[in-house]
Amino acid sequence: MKKRAKKMICMAGICGVVLCVSGCGITSNFPGKEKKRAELKIGISVYDQYDTFLTEVISRLQSYAKEKEKDWNITITLEIQDANKSQLVQNDQNDEFIKRNFDVACINLVDRTDASTIIDKAKKADMPIIFFNRELVEEELERWDKLYYVGADAFKSGQIQGQILIEQCEKDFASVDRNGDGIIQYVMLEGEAGHQDSIVRSMYVIDEITKAGYKVEKLADEIANWSRSQAETKMTQFLSSYRNEIEVVFANNDDMALGAIDALKKELGTKREAKDNGTPWPYVLGIDGTEVGLEAVANGEMLGTVLNDGKGQAERMLDLAYSLVSGESLSEEIELIDGKYIRLPYQKVTAENVAKIQWNMQETIKE
Numbered sequence: 001m002k003k004r005a006k007k008m009i010c011m012a013g014i015c016g017v018v019l020c021v022s023g024c025g026i027t028s029n030f031p032g033k034e035k036k037r038a039e040l041k042i043g044i045s046v047y048d049q050y051d052t053f054l055t056e057v058i059s060r061l062q063s064y065a066k067e068k069e070k071d072w073n074i075t076i077t078l079e080i081q082d083a084n085k086s087q088l089v090q091n092d093q094n095d096e097f098i099k100r101n102f103d104v105a106c107i108n109l110v111d112r113t114d115a116s117t118i119i120d121k122a123k124k125a126d127m128p129i130i131f132f133n134r135e136l137v138e139e140e141l142e143r144w145d146k147l148y149y150v151g152a153d154a155f156k157s158g159q160i161q162g163q164i165l166i167e168q169c170e171k172d173f174a175s176v177d178r179n180g181d182g183i184i185q186y187v188m189l190e191g192e193a194g195h196q197d198s199i200v201r202s203m204y205v206i207d208e209i210t211k212a213g214y215k216v217e218k219l220a221d222e223i224a225n226w227s228r229s230q231a232e233t234k235m236t237q238f239l240s241s242y243r244n245e246i247e248v249v250f251a252n253n254d255d256m257a258l259g260a261i262d263a264l265k266k267e268l269g270t271k272r273e274a275k276d277n278g279t280p281w282p283y284v285l286g287i288d289g290t291e292v293g294l295e296a297v298a299n300g301e302m303l304g305t306v307l308n309d310g311k312g313q314a315e316r317m318l319d320l321a322y323s324l325v326s327g328e329s330l331s332e333e334i335e336l337i338d339g340k341y342i343r344l345p346y347q348k349v350t351a352e353n354v355a356k357i358q359w360n361m362q363e364t365i366k367e
């Protein structure tokens with residue numbers, strides 16, 4: 001393969017920055033790497049630096065690293081690179097981490113079915129890999145004992161999204177079933193073809209609602225690649241075909257829910273204006289609990305979202321990286337399932353608890 005000039009792209013303004021320096025060292029537990037060390041060097045590659053959820057994960061990783069430098073009394077270097085949606089670029093970035101003797105790589109795979117090059121090379125170089133957010137198949141993770149995955153239980157997010165709508169149905173079914181036919185007409189905005197979260201969320205949300213005894217009818221579904229602007233385009237198309245028929249919009253993430261809201265505002269006016277004109281908005285539901293997503297729940301544009309704990313995922317990745325290098329055990333509260341997986345729970349967010357969740361987020365940012 002032709003060797004390309006490597007372009008290191010910084011996320012959130014930080015790229016390969018040594019966050020703090022201290023004198024005391026830790027001892028590596030890696031075979032062949034036993035030596036006094038004062039630094040933990042982590043290479044991180046994200047599939048797309050413009051993804052809102054991942055930007056929040058990386059930002060928390062950076063602030064948590066600053067905190068932990070003090071607690072662990074070491075230097076933590078995070079080198080963050082954008083794979084720009086290319087698996088080949090990501091493979092090269094991983095090569096570079098190996099070449100520069102990084103201790104651990106955290107990889108947010110571009111193509112979750114194509115991890116083999118990264119795994120083979122990391123294994124040869126004895127550099128552990130923590131995959132995150134985009135889950136590779138189990139057999140791949142089994143190929144070496146220094147491969148890990150940090151993420152969430154995708155199917156639960158679909159179930160919780162379903163429960164948010166069920167609660168609204170129980171409270172006031174007529175507000176959901178606006179045409180009174182006893183069936184919930186919905187459209188679905190899906191994340192990305194082949195992404196575990198897309199597939200599972202789209203399936204489990206509907207499963208949950210029908211299991212609760214409600215009838216549903218899918219008017220349309222489209223892939224919008226987790227993107228706000230693509231979702232706006234798709235929602236505009238849905239509205240041109242089903243203007244007054246859509247009762248619920250399910251989006252696999254908050255950015256797409258916000259794209260749907262952008263389209264609703266353009267086509268129907270704001271929620272209040274539409275109501276005054278006799279064409280009220282459908283209920284819109286997202287997943288993630290990003291800052292902008294929470295804001296939309298707080299101002300009533302979104303019925304609810306499901307907190308995808310990016311903060312927790314960032315923290316557990318760093319804890320795991322430190323434990324791998326230092327040989328210190330992970331704290332007892334952290335469950336390493338099958339010695340390989342760390343899964344963070346999701347949480348329901350509606351008008352009732354959104355203020356509290358926003359407050360918690362602010363506290364984390366201040367830390």
Ligand code: BGC
Pocket residue numbers: 051052053054133134197226252253254255287288308
């Ligand atoms: C998040 C999306 C994000 C995607 C990227 C999902 O878990 O909910 O917002 O775009 O991961 O892989």
